[in-house]
Amino acid sequence: MTVELICVGTELLLGSIVNTNGAYLAEKCAGLGLSCYYQTVVGDNEERLGQVLRTAMERSDIVILSGGLGPTEDDLTKETAAKVCGKTLRMHEPSRKAIEKFFADRGMEPADNNWKQAMLPEGAVVMDNHNGTAPGVIIETEKNRVILLPGPPNELRPMFEESAAPYLETLTNQVICSKTVKISGVSESRAETMVKDLIDAQVNPTIATYAKTGEVHIRVTANGEDKKAAMKLIKPVVKELKSRFGSHIYSTEEDCTLEKAVADLLSANDLTVTCAESCTGGLLSARLVNVPGISEVYKMGAVTYSNKAKRRLLGVKKSTLLKYGAVSAETAEEMAKGAASAFKADVAVSVTGIAGPDGGTDEKPVGLVYTACCVKGKITVKEHRFLGNRDKVRESAVSAALSLMRGCILEYYSKVTFGKEE
Amino acid sequence: MTVELICVGTELLLGSIVNTNGAYLAEKCAGLGLSCYYQTVVGDNEERLGQVLRTAMERSDIVILSGGLGPTEDDLTKETAAKVCGKTLRMHEPSRKAIEKFFADRGMEPADNNWKQAMLPEGAVVMDNHNGTAPGVIIETEKNRVILLPGPPNELRPMFEESAAPYLETLTNQVICSKTVKISGVSESRAETMVKDLIDAQVNPTIATYAKTGEVHIRVTANGEDKKAAMKLIKPVVKELKSRFGSHIYSTEEDCTLEKAVADLLSANDLTVTCAESCTGGLLSARLVNVPGISEVYKMGAVTYSNKAKRRLLGVKKSTLLKYGAVSAETAEEMAKGAASAFKADVAVSVTGIAGPDGGTDEKPVGLVYTACCVKGKITVKEHRFLGNRDKVRESAVSAALSLMRGCILEYYSKVTFGKEE
Numbered sequence: 001m002t003v004e005l006i007c008v009g010t011e012l013l014l015g016s017i018v019n020t021n022g023a024y025l026a027e028k029c030a031g032l033g034l035s036c037y038y039q040t041v042v043g044d045n046e047e048r049l050g051q052v053l054r055t056a057m058e059r060s061d062i063v064i065l066s067g068g069l070g071p072t073e074d075d076l077t078k079e080t081a082a083k084v085c086g087k088t089l090r091m092h093e094p095s096r097k098a099i100e101k102f103f104a105d106r107g108m109e110p111a112d113n114n115w116k117q118a119m120l121p122e123g124a125v126v127m128d129n130h131n132g133t134a135p136g137v138i139i140e141t142e143k144n145r146v147i148l149l150p151g152p153p154n155e156l157r158p159m160f161e162e163s164a165a166p167y168l169e170t171l172t173n174q175v176i177c178s179k180t181v182k183i184s185g186v187s188e189s190r191a192e193t194m195v196k197d198l199i200d201a202q203v204n205p206t207i208a209t210y211a212k213t214g215e216v217h218i219r220v221t222a223n224g225e226d227k228k229a230a231m232k233l234i235k236p237v238v239k240e241l242k243s244r245f246g247s248h249i250y251s252t253e254e255d256c257t258l259e260k261a262v263a264d265l266l267s268a269n270d271l272t273v274t275c276a277e278s279c280t281g282g283l284l285s286a287r288l289v290n291v292p293g294i295s296e297v298y299k300m301g302a303v304t305y306s307n308k309a310k311r312r313l314l315g316v317k318k319s320t321l322l323k324y325g326a327v328s329a330e331t332a333e334e335m336a337k338g339a340a341s342a343f344k345a346d347v348a349v350s351v352t353g354i355a356g357p358d359g360g361t362d363e364k365p366v367g368l369v370y371t372a373c374c375v376k377g378k379i380t381v382k383e384h385r386f387l388g389n390r391d392k393v394r395e396s397a398v399s400a401a402l403s404l405m406r407g408c409i410l411e412y413y414s415k416v417t418f419g420k421e422e
Numbered sequence: 423m424t425v426e427l428i429c430v431g432t433e434l435l436l437g438s439i440v441n442t443n444g445a446y447l448a449e450k451c452a453g454l455g456l457s458c459y460y461q462t463v464v465g466d467n468e469e470r471l472g473q474v475l476r477t478a479m480e481r482s483d484i485v486i487l488s489g490g491l492g493p494t495e496d497d498l499t500k501e502t503a504a505k506v507c508g509k510t511l512r513m514h515e516p517s518r519k520a521i522e523k524f525f526a527d528r529g530m531e532p533a534d535n536n537w538k539q540a541m542l543p544e545g546a547v548v549m550d551n552h553n554g555t556a557p558g559v560i561i562e563t564e565k566n567r568v569i570l571l572p573g574p575p576n577e578l579r580p581m582f583e584e585s586a587a588p589y590l591e592t593l594t595n596q597v598i599c600s601k602t603v604k605i606s607g608v609s610e611s612r613a614e615t616m617v618k619d620l621i622d623a624q625v626n627p628t629i630a631t632y633a634k635t636g637e638v639h640i641r642v643t644a645n646g647e648d649k650k651a652a653m654k655l656i657k658p659v660v661k662e663l664k665s666r667f668g669s670h671i672y673s674t675e676e677d678c679t680l681e682k683a684v685a686d687l688l689s690a691n692d693l694t695v696t697c698a699e700s701c702t703g704g705l706l707s708a709r710l711v712n713v714p715g716i717s718e719v720y721k722m723g724a725v726t727y728s729n730k731a732k733r734r735l736l737g738v739k740k741s742t743l744l745k746y747g748a749v750s751a752e753t754a755e756e757m758a759k760g761a762a763s764a765f766k767a768d769v770a771v772s773v774t775g776i777a778g779p780d781g782g783t784d785e786k787p788v789g790l791v792y793t794a795c796c797v798k799g800k801i802t803v804k805e806h807r808f809l810g811n812r813d814k815v816r817e818s819a820v821s822a823a824l825s826l827m828r829g830c831i832l833e834y835y836s837k838v839t840f841g842k843e844e
Contacts, residue, residue: 303724
């Protein structure tokens with residue numbers, strides 16, 4: 001089955017916001033096994049929106065629209081979709097009550113135009129909105145399913161998960177399941193080479209690789225009569241991927257990030273952690289601290305941007321800085337060891353490098369980064385050469401540091417021998 | 423004149439990347455005074471891309487395509503656009519030489535398929551690519567201008583600035599100029615109220631507000647016979663905005679960010695700076711360190727996530743933490759004072775708050791954040807209540823800290839009295 005996305009909003013046409021709903025819905029639809037060939041952005045204009053919707057309904061089975069369900073006169077997605085689908089808008093009593101309750105819960109009175117949000121196309125499937133006042137709507141016609149979702153991501157995402165995705169699953173006779181294998185410490189091109197034979201031979205399940213900064217995700221998607229049948233097809237492929245990528249796989253869970261995997265590993269081994277950062281300037285600590293509940297393992301860290309800071313806060317030797325420079329394996333090592341001791345942490349990781357745009361030399365070009373990790377006194381240092389601008393180099397360095405930390409902890413506990421791949 | 427965007431790429435259809443090119447090009451086109459009513463995403467498929475391009479050429483004057491200019495067989499944007507426009511591809515000698523040089527400079531040999539990138543539509547305007555091997559192309563037909571740009575943002579953006587934007591300016595008889603007034607420390611709704619009369623009365627120049635996290639940008643766009651005439655129309659509006667927003671305006675320069683404005687202010691006053699962060703976990707330091715050349719003013723900073731860290735690294739008193747809690751004006755104040763003294767900096771800024779999702783109470787809900795700034799001993803503390811998820815609260819806190827820092831430095835040097843607005 002084919003699906004097409006239409007994101008409605010003037011802010012998108014003006015470029016004042018980035019279309020994250022488009023990427024979110026596209027990824028979810030791909031995961032449901034739906035083929036998406038077109039995405040369109042159009043403004044809150046009845047004529048143009050109507051035309052775009054008619055074109056989409058001609059060439060795709062399912063059309064998902066986001067945005068334009070608000071209470072103001074500008075919001076006309078529902079009105080336009082109803083007209084194109086030949087449906088009349090009627091007051092939907094449960095939605096009216098839900099709006100009443102939404103405001104009452106907040107000690108507020110709904111404005112006159114809020115009731116407009118409870119006017120829904122006759123015969124439509126209604127999707128509750130637990131995070132706002134605009135209900136979602138599914139209009140069924142002879143040929144199409146037209147799904148209307150609210151624009152704010154914090155309303156759209158839960159509604160898609162709770163209501164639209166289960167509905168879409170019922171449309172196919174088959175159930176679609178997928179599993180994502182998340183890998184760090186292996187380059188994209190190397191990962192692709194390692195699974196090329198699987199991709200070339202794929203029918204059901206299908207295999208797709210997604211490159212993220214410092215990570216590669218491999219999604220295995222299968223369809224079957226029911227969930228059990230689909231998962232049965234996925235299982236041997238995931239097993240094969242596990243045997244090929246081994247401990248480079250940090251998770252197969254949908255909501256697990258690399259930093260969460262590291263935090264879980266620290267927690268499980270009852271280890272505290274600290275970071276000593278130069279070129280990443282706090283980004284590494286910030287990524288770790290983004291994991292809820294991190295306070296059990298992360299107590300403190302330092303940004304040591306100047307040589308003096310590296311000496312004063314971390315005890316890096318003046319002679320090391322003079323002989324090897326601030327961007328060197330030796331400095332990275334002393335930074336990690338110094339941080340472990342100064343901040344009394346079981347695990348310390350350091351980053352020092354040249355993020356650019358200036359500061360590069362022939363010998364030490366922009367993109368040269370050293371990461372070091374010290375686990376209870378055992379030190380590992382790695383050299384990296386990253387491409388891209390200042391931002392990209394810094395993000396790559398953070399991912400590399402997290403990946404190194406994970407590898408070093410696993411190795412320390414003799415679970416694997418790490419560091420052979422890059 | 424109307425413009426339409428077509429972003430080409432399977433990764434976009436699969437949702438594995440977010441369409442930042444779309445937002446970038448849309449914002450730039452709006453700035454050039456072009457009206458954009460449609461944006462489309464389509465895959466590397468000749469039939470579908472051709473159809474989308476034909477539709478776009480029927481309804482819009484200018485069509486900008488991004489992506490699909492690479493060397494592989496999958497890349498067929500140029501081939502398809504040439505066919506739709508009725509042009510033949512010919513080897514373009516300067517582009518062939520540029521590709522030769524690109525690889526020679528990197529000590530590499532071009533692959534066979536790289537030469538494909540020098541095959542360009544006859545009579546096309548060629549745009550040099552200083553950051554990659556795919557030249558950009560402008561095809562002129564009787565009715566349309568079709569502009570092809572490479573997909574990677576680090577190639578697309580400089581090419582647009584250097585070549586496409588000046589070309590687009592020549593298309594209108596009028597020259598379009600714009601100036602963006604960048605404001606921090608004023609909420610979006612308050613900023614909108616403050617300029618509502620100007621927006622209601624706008625004809626030429628036009629005025630548009632853009633909300634960023636913790637910032638509001640107001641873009642003033644005018645058209646005139648030439649640049650001088652357009653700028654003459656813009657000038658009094660910018661002057662009016664300056665009188666209304668005063669020192670809340672941190673810049674009117676295109677490439678100046680809030681962190682750069684703060685870094686410049688520190689530099690100009692010969693001040694060093696440090697950060698002591700709790701809930702933001704290093705993000706504030708990371709934003710400052712993202713300014714090239716920051717090493718003159720930023721030497722070190724600390725992430726003090728635990729109470730113990732706040733005491734040990736910053737000297738926050740145990741009694742303060744016990745009496746007022748880690749998230750309090752008193753703790754924020756001691757963190758900033760302590761950081762200034764421990765890290766010997768002229769300016770110290772601290773952040774402590776509850777980013778969520780857990781940890782909130784009735785008295786101290788998720789989103790409660792305190793920022794403090796100490797300029798040569800003079801301390802200012804601010805309380806904030808931010809909405810949104812963990813990420814959003816942390817980003818808002820970072821922007822608020824930068825804004826506070828800017829205000830406190832200006833006030834210290836008696837340039838303004840700050841802190842009246844929020």
